[in-house]
Amino acid sequence: MRPSQSDETILSIRDASRRLVRELGFLEPTLAGTNLAPSAVHALIEIEASPSLTAGSLCTALGLEKSSISRLVRKLVDAGEVREESSSGDGRAKCLTLTAQGQDTVAAIHAFATSQVSAALTRLPGVGRETVLAGLRTYTDALHAGRTDAGDSDRPAITIESGYRSGSIGRSTEMHAAFYRRVGFGAYFEAQVAAGLASFVQRLERPVNGFWSAVESGRIVGTVAIDGEDLGEGLAHLRWFIVDEGQRGGGTGRRLLRDALSFCDRTGFAETHLWTFRGLDAARHLYEANGFRLVDEQPGRQWGEEVIEQRFVRKAAQPASARNPS
Missing domain, CATH: 1.10.10.10 (Winged helix-like DNA-binding domain superfamily/Winged helix DNA-binding domain)
Incomplete structure (x- = not known):
């Protein structure tokens, strides 16, 4: 019996997966x-x-x-x-x-x-590289979702909720303080995060601003925001991106980031900027996988401790006029 197109696709993906494992050396003992x-x-x-x-x-x-x-x-x-x-x-x-x-x-x-x-x-040509990146990312996310759904069915699902949610300011500040304490950030940093968030949520009803929370069993376990006003017209500022320690590596950060960047694309921002600092390699890998590129780094003390601050920029995939023809 001739296999269906779906069966042929599955067999081809399995074959490609085996070849990828071999080529990357995962069958070797080291x-x-x-x-x-x-x-x-x-x-x-x-x-x-x-x-x-x-x-x-x-x-x-x-x-x-x-x-x-x-x-x-x-x-x-x-x-x-x-x-x-x-x-x-x-x-x-x-x-x-x-x-x-x-x-x-x-x-x-x-x-x-x-x-x-x-x-x-x-x-590979340039277009081929982007195809590889998009395909691998989509495929691995789907595999991860299948594995976690099957192997952790008793764990409550995490939902991504748009807009302000009661407790967002406090939880986001708490998660930031817990994570950045390891690099010496203390009360000054925590106060800056809380004050910035408190000011931002007063502008959240404006269409160029957005806020998303990852929620598990009613508890916020991650946040991200897009501030479409503080950098000027056509520029988005990705801010307050944080995931609770118990959720890191499970895909929650990727989901938050994708919702935020989808908002940027729908809104028509020409560029999305974010500021971080050297040494946060996992976050950098996630940013670069989603189209961000490092454009500047220099010493700074805006958070109370001197670090090498980095600015990443993601350009829109195509001009706003092409996305929203009039």
């Missing part, structure tokens, strides 16, 4: 030019992206069983790549951070992977 197994390489990258990560959060991010993560973390600690520290909020939980050796290992992993991908991209 990965990315290291002497580490693939799961260890991925664990180090996740720990680098979120230095306050716990073993429980790492389970969620990697989709592995607790016993497997426990053995993996122990091996990385014994190898001198990772250290465990008691969480300030919960003495029973251990926060995972990279040692100096671990930081060197991750830097080498990134260099290897960047070289590997760059070499492949040189064989």
Whole structure:
């Protein structure tokens, strides 16, 4: 019996997936030019992206069983790549951070992977590169959704809600304070976030401004905003993008960002800008995957501590006049 077109598509995607796994080296006992197994390489990258990560959060991010993560973390600690520290909020939980050796290992992993991908991209035209990016992102998100729906059916679904929600200012400020405390930001930073949000929500009814919350069981676990006024006409400012620690790596940030950027495209902004600072590699990867490019960086103290501030810009896919013909 001749397979249907749908069956042929599935077989072709499976074949391409197997080839991708082989070409990236995942069938080898070690990965990315290291002497580490693939799961260890991925664990180090996740720990680098979120230095306050716990073993429980790492389970969620990697989709592995607790016993497997426990053995993996122990091996990385014994190898001198990772250290465990008691969480300030919960003495029973251990926060995972990279040692100096671990930081060197991750830097080498990134260099290897960047070289590997760059070499492949040189064989593709510009349009082909964007097609690869869009296709991979869509496919992996769909796989993730299928896995988490099947494997975590008892966990409440996360919804993305548009507009102000009671408690948004406080929860967003709380999540920002908890995350940025690790880089030394304190009361001044927290006050700036709260004051900025309080001022912004007074302008939220204007059509160029937007605010989105990720909500789980009535609790806000992530926020993002688009301020369409403070940078000038035709420019959007992406602000207050934060996801609760327990949700990082699960796709909540990607969903928030996509809703915000879809709003930017519908509204007709020529560019979307955001400010962050050097060292937040997981966030940078997410921004770049969604079309942002680093255009400027310099020392700054606007948040009370000196950091290397970075400005990223995402240009509209096409002119506003083409999207909204009159």
